[in-house]
Amino acid sequence: MPLRLTALAAALMLAGSAHAADRIKVGFVSTLSGPGAGLGVDIRDGFNLAIKQLDGKLGGLPAEVIVADDQQNPDIAKQTADKFLKKDKVDFMTGIVFSNIMLAVGPAVFDNKTFYISANAGPSQYAGEQCNPFFFNVAWQNDNLHEAVGKYVQDKGFRNVVIVTPNYPGGKDAVSGFTRFYKGKVAEEIYTKLGQLDYAAELAQIRAIKPDALFFFLPGGMGINFVKQFVAAGLSRDTQLFAPGFSADEDVIKAVGAPMIGMFNSSHWAHDMDNPENKRFVADFQKEYGRMPSLYASQGYDAAFMMDAAVRDVKGKVEDKAALQKALEAKRFKSVRGDFRFNSNHYPVQNYYLRVIGKDGSGRITNRMMGTIFTNHSDAYVAACRMK
């Protein structure tokens, strides 16, 4: 009898370890206040829109999304992540905007064997030597959009370029990405403080150098202020501005307006991409929030559908980490950017496009798709990744 009881208990325990969860908990920590807030808000709204379209479910199970603001502070993000992992016992985490925060939070998430689906931050570290089975990036590797601009600036024959970027891991990735394909002279690399808003000193420096092109990577409020001050300083007469899509999407366009017209930028997604998923996303997003979606919103939206497909694939048994990893790698959802696949480092292999800001048919200032810069492009770090 005792033996049978033990066997029964063991059987129950085994069954318990692989039984399907009754709901899916997602810990969403993002930058929702301060100058970087626009990015986090867009990712959150994109993510929530997807959940709404999925009737509040992920993979058929009720979804519970816990949202928290990291205030663009790595320490606060770490505390929040610890709470998500230990107290709320979330099944997925997502939402982080900035790479310095991602690198601070990553180790705790991976040690806890929780899958992190990055809807933005794609640091080179996690693409190369520190790649991790529990880290997926559904957007891009940090360098990618900068590589695309570098290629375009190179092809257009600009040979004297100044680079402006914040002094943080994402900024370093921007410089290495841009210079990987741009082979002309870099007159100056200007590193600003992350979150800096007054660029008077840097603009004076740029005026003295007189570059023919300026490449800047300043996401969120930083970029809004930079472009406004660049135009106010009269620099737009002699210097052509180039930026990755981050600094030339709806959030910046809405704030800056007409001075943005004519600016070329790179992206893996555009609101005028012609596929049914994207059409539905753009229309529903506008209906829900009364504004145009940005690339950040598209990334948040994709992250939710990626979780949805994977949970459905494993039939809700999210405790089976190996199976869940396989399901995530298989990428069975349809992205709003069209088709892409995951590389061995869990970063996308996808196309990168050229966009230009102009007025559309209704007189609204927005991005227009111009062409393809890279086809099936991966990242420069994947060779260093030995996925354990």
Place this chain on the structure above:
Amino acid sequence: MTQLVFEQALNGLQFGLMLFLLAAGLTLVFGIMDCINLAHGSLYMVGAYFAAAAAQAADSFWIGLGAGVAGAAVLGLVLELSLFRQLYRRDHLSQVLATFGLILIANEAVRMIWGAQPLLLNPPDALAGPVEIGTFFYPAYRLVIIAFGLGVAGLLYLLVARSRVGMWVRAGAANREMTEALGVNVQGLFTAVFVFGAGLCALAGGLLGPLLAVQIGMGESVLILAFVVIVIGGIGSIRGALVGSLIVGTVDTLGRALLPTLLRAALPADAAATLGPALASILIYLLMAAILFFRPQGLFPARA
């Protein structure tokens, strides 16, 4: 090269004058009333929010700026009458605790009223472009800020150095008990100075709004700089606040502009890129430490 130096000098002047608007109020409150007001930065933030909200409602930057200054002055009056009066006679620790509490209250109140995302404040269209000075361009709006700063500095000079009220203020800063004994209504003077300081905060907040961002926590970072300024200049001294502001503004601007380039000449590029911005941001604190070492009372001590 001369153009670069000239432009950076203008930038330093512009930054310094805005710091002065903040430091002037802070140094008077600290110097005359011997009261440490950490919430001075919150008045700057609230003033900027008032200005941005009013500018949006009235669709005019100048009306917004005026409303912001008036609103912050009224808030300053209410705070002085209700809270700060109780604080003057307490020790510095109580003042720090109470005004730190005010910072938290102000930040949460702003978050509740206007939300967590920054407000946009645009300069008037006429000032959005550059103006030509000789052979080069400089943003028109920054010139206007410089003009405002110089105007306020001149006004304060006349007020403090040439008027009777200014004499009381200086006397109060030098020796409060003696001034009281001579029959000056120091209580009323305190209120007036505090309200005036709040108005200057809002003026700085409203003017800087289009260059920076009107957001929660904008007061804290600038408050630290304002304290550096008054420590350098000498607590209680308007002249010290002006000189200190200009020194801090210039050093910070030139440090950010020139240090990375200078380091680049001596160090490998990536080391210079890491060290340059870090060194530039601590430069003013090094300066403050040096001044404290050689002149612990600041450059122009009010109680000489």
